[in-house]
Amino acid sequence: MSLNSAIPFLVLFHSCIIMVTLASDPDPVFDFCIPTTISKTTCKNSSLATVEDFVFPGIKHPGKFTETGFASIPVNVKVFPGLNTLGMSLARADFEVGGVNVPHFHPRATEVAYVLEGKIYSGFVDTKNKIFAKVIERGEVMVFPKGLVHFQMNVGDSRATILGSFDSENPGLVKIPSAVFGSEIKEELLEKAFGLSSEEIAKLRKKLTPH
Numbered sequence: 198m199s200l201n202s203a204i205p206f207l208v209l210f211h212s213c214i215i216m217v218t219l220a221s222d223p224d225p226v227f228d229f230c231i232p233t234t235i236s237k238t239t240c241k242n243s244s245l246a247t248v249e250d251f252v253f254p255g256i257k258h259p260g261k262f263t264e265t266g267f268a269s270i271p272v273n274v275k276v277f278p279g280l281n282t283l284g285m286s287l288a289r290a291d292f293e294v295g296g297v298n299v300p301h302f303h304p305r306a307t308e309v310a311y312v313l314e315g316k317i318y319s320g321f322v323d324t325k326n327k328i329f330a331k332v333i334e335r336g337e338v339m340v341f342p343k344g345l346v347h348f349q350m351n352v353g354d355s356r357a358t359i360l361g362s363f364d365s366e367n368p369g370l371v372k373i374p375s376a377v378f379g380s381e382i383k384e385e386l387l388e389k390a391f392g393l394s395s396e397e398i399a400k401l402r403k404k405l406t407p408h
């Protein structure tokens with residue numbers, strides 16, 4: 198995994214100084230860099246790379262379904278080292294009838310989701326809390342801009358499958374319900390933030406804390 202490149206520069210405008218920072222996955226400086234098992238920042242000698250370094254067979258079948266009827270297999274640099282330094286990754290997601298991919302965001306990537314099968318109510322919310330959502334079907338794509346909260350639900354009468362593509366080798370995933378209620382944020386804060394009783398908070402915590 199490579200460090201995010203950050204290109205800070207100064208813009209002089211009248212007498213104001215504005216600091217601008219642009220950041221994204223860096224452009225690769227080699228054809229590829231299969232990380233060694235010792236260090237993710239040193240590459241395997243390229244003459245030792247084989248085609249298997251560039252093939253990931255693990256998304257032929259759906260992953261393990263959660264209690265919301267959703268299964269996802271992220272194919273990022275952690276499971277597919279061949280993506281190292283290449284600035285992209287993908288994920289397969291499957292939905293049971295009525296299955297839900299809970300509101301979540303990817304801190305480091307924009308996602309384009311392509312519907313392979315099924316009908317999916319799909320959307321995101323921008324920083325003004327405006328919602329952009331509709332049912333998309335097989336063969337259609339939707340883009341979820343980087344860092345914005347998005348969600349999906351299978352509204353068809355059969356299983357649905359999508360393929361998400363990301364412009365980062367390691368997009369990151371923050372699921373809103375578990376980030377808020379499944380972490381150890383002080384209960385009093387959550388009660389005030391959501392107007393919930395201590396019993397209601399306890400119930401959500403029990404449901405959303407990873408075990």
Ligand SMILES: *[C@@H]1O[C@H](CO)[C@@H](O)[C@H](O)[C@H]1NC(C)=O
Pocket residue numbers: 242243244245
């Ligand atoms: C990479 O491997 C080749 C072939 O084994 C060898 O000739 C070369 O010196 C190696 N390069 C490095 C940087 O270790």
